[in-house]
Amino acid sequence: MSIFIDAGTTVEVQGATGKEGSYWLKHMKEMGTKVVFGVTPGKEGQDVEGVPVFHSVQRGMTRHPAELAMLFVPPRFTKDAVFEALDAGIRKIVTIAEGIPLHESIQIRKAAISCGAMVIGGNTSGIISPAKAMAGCIPYWIERVYKNGDIGVMTRSGSLTNEVTAEVVKGGFGVSTLIGVGGDSVPGTRFAELLPLYENDPETKAVVIIGELGGSMEEEVAEAMEAKLFTKPLVAFIGGRTAPEGKRMGHAGAIVSGGKGSVKGKVAALEKAGGLTAAKPSQVGGLLKQALK
Template sequence: MSIILDEQTRVLVQGITGNEGRFWTQHMMDCGTNVVAGVTPGKEGQMVRDVPVFHTVKRATATMDVDASLLFVPPQLAKDAVLEALNAGIKKIVVLCDGIPLHDTLQMRKSAQMAGAMVIGGNTSGIISMGKAMMGFFPYWLDRVYKPGRIGIMTRSGSLTNEVTSELVKAGFGASSLVGIGGDSVPLTRFAEVLPLFENDPDTDAVVIIGELGGTMEEEVAEAMENGIFTKPVISFLGGRTAPKGKKMGHAGAIITAGKGTVEDKIAALNEAGAYVAKKPSMVGELLKDVFVKQNN
């Protein structure tokens, strides 16, 4: 099994006729993704990599069965594109762009919750179910880093994800599914909201969280563990340990407010809940080995 996405998921690409949309649509299809339609207003009748293009999401879903949508749109158009997909009944949406206006993000999140849908992003590389399908822009060499296995991954960082996941492979592990939550200050889906999917996935034995300073998502994971919502082992690596205190950081999600969000706060909360916290990426694989040795003894 996998969560959110597999090779059977019928994917629509909004913004498919742009350079990014065309390029990554081909790459996703090469990775096994079942891309069935694209949408660009005014471009209906065109084909992109043998995928039909429609004026609107409604026109696409009236013709094709669609399960998920991926957005290649600029941040100022993200809200309208998400609402269009939600109104067409699509329940799984990935928003790649960053810099989405805050009030747009809040409206998108509320609309998704009301529709019973999951919208992932913004500022994310996307999601992968290893060896099955991908929605996003993970690099061509992903097959060397993102090996199929039984470890779930949730991440706020693009660059750290490649490093940490490569360390898992070095340690002999692979991943079941990877969800890029994204690095914006208000993510459309939070870590704790994805945890139940991994909890219920029989092909996921443990979860690795790649977090960073700012926000409270890692503390929410600790709370979910303490409340018994998530019972599998959790291994985490948190970026920003050496960030100077009191200095403004460029990452939108790296905001510390009301005394919460520091790396120290997150480490304390995760340790208290029983999670394992790696001091550096190279330790993640070793901690996983230790976890499974303890389970087998």
């Protein structure tokens, strides 16, 4: 098993005929993802890699019901695309867009909460259950990173995820499902909200979180562990221990302000809750072994 997406999950792709959309739709299909239709307004009747394209999500859904919406849509149109998927009844949505207007990110998350849906992203490379299915732009073919196994991974980063997950694999493990929640200050779904899914997944034996300075998502994970909502072993790598306060380190959400969001505080909270924390990516494999002994 895996969480959020597996080999049987039906997926529709919004922005399917665009450069990025068509490129990654092809890879998603090649990996085995069940892509049932694509959406590009004005392009109904065309196909991408044998996948039929419709004007709208609603029109596609009547012919080929989908459970998950994968959005390759520019940031300015992302809110509309998310709401279109929600309106069509889809409750799992992944958006990679970087630079979604802040107040629209808030509205997207609020709508998702109201509908009982989950929106993953923006500013993420997506989600993958290795050897099963993928929604996003994840290079599943890099074997030393995207190997199938029993470790759940949650991350706020892209390149750093490759770096850290390579260490998971080097440690002799593989990945059950990897979810990039994204680097924005208002992600659609937060780390702690995914923990119950991993808790209930029999194929996930432990979870690795790849966090960074800023925000409070890592602290919320610690709270969920304290509340016993998540009881499996957890290893965290959190970047930005030596970052200066008040400087935004690349990601919109990666900033310490008013003394809040420091890595020191996050590490202390996670360790108090029984998590193990790595100072360097290369320690992650060893800590997993220790945690699973």
